[in-house]
Amino acid sequence: MSRIYMDHAATTPVRSEVLDAMLPYFNPEFGNASSVYSWGRSAHQALDVARDKVAQLLAAEANEIIFTSGGSEGANLAIKGVAWAYQNKGKHLITSAIEHHAVLDTVLWLKKQGFEVTVLPVDEEGMVSPAQVADALRPDTILVSIMHANNEVGTIQPIAEIGAIVREHGAFFHTDAVQTAGVLELNVQELNVDLLSLSAHKLYGPKGVGALYCRKGVRLEPLIHGGAQERRRRAGTENVAGIVGLARALELAREEQEAENERLTKLRDRLLEGLQQIPYTKVNGSLTHRLPNNVNVCFQYIEGESMLLNLDLKGIAASSGSACTSGSLDPSHVLLAMGLTHEIAHGSLRLTLGRSTTEADIDFVLQEVPVIVERLRQMSPLFQG
Secondary structure (H helix, E strand, O other), X not given: OOOEEOXXXXXXXXXXXXXXXXXXXXXXXXXXXXXXXXXXXXXXXXXXXXXXXXXXXXXXXXXXXXXEOOHHHHHHHHHHHHHHHOOOOOOEEEEEOOOOHHHHHHHXXXXXXXXXEEEEOOOOOOOOOHHHHHHHOOOOEEXXXXXXXXXXXXXXXXXXXXXXXXXXXXXXXXXXXXXXXXXXXXXXXXXXXXXEEEEHHHOOOOOOOEEEEEOOOOOOOOOOOOOOHHHHOOOOOOOHHHHHHHHHHHHHHHHHHHHHHHHHHHHHHHHHHHHOOOOOEEEOXXXXXXXXXXXXXXXXXOOHHHHHHHHHHOOEEOEOOOHHHOOOOOOOHHHHHOOOOHHHHOOEEEEEOOOOXXXXXXXXXXXXXXXXXXXHHHHOOOOOO
């Protein structure tokens, strides 16, 4: 049985070119980048090269890049770091209802520490309104965090417009770019962001490494103390091999971005068109402002977990929402925020395409999904078809 991977928003395989770049820094160039002898100097040089490369790809400066363990740590460092550093200026934070839990849980934790939080609603496409951001800003607002594109439904937010509003107000602006790094243009100057977090394993790099862009002049209170690494903003011996892999993965993704996005968009649209032929099917997210690899639909009268198990039996890997909440039986908070009922949201299916996706894969999925949906509906006491 062939295996078809349709969950690239959850994670991606490490590219061979990325692994080749990483291997020397496991052995023989295994040194600690803080050591003064040759092994350490070699590791430190590799960090410098990777930092320069990531900074260049983001239109940033090298000293504005902080290497982290991934997207969750990057979001935590950006939000908690700014909140703690500027709490004497104000204690009001703004975010949206469809953020990844790395952002939502962080701001809700800060709320328990005495900060005030405004969670903005979204429209039926999962879009955040810049006007609502402007209306929510207060004199004591210190930080706004809005994701670049949603990990579940693929809706791309008007980040540059929101960033301009936040900057004029005088607050700081963070965006979670975990789903857009290597997919969309990430020019931090044009996006008007002060902080931007990303993760390597979403763009064919290794797990356990990411980066946080922090604009020069923005103070951060560290989450981790104990060393002078990352200009005293993130203590701990650097993951040199992982950081080298992150830089190489981002570099490759940017080189191939235009051609790959065009290819994936065609496959995505073909998949969307085919799935919409199934009765009682709803497409979630924007059709115009959407990531090129994202398909998210709801099939009424069925339960998403049953769909995933049946797809897995056919060798198709998919999800019903964020990989970070896959163990939960609750419906997606993103879909609920977009106005879907619990019953419909429970029947969601997310298919995210990638470098390995072919036309034959799309054909096979479109062959199997209608059969599975029909079988599950016949088993449902709610279905009257």
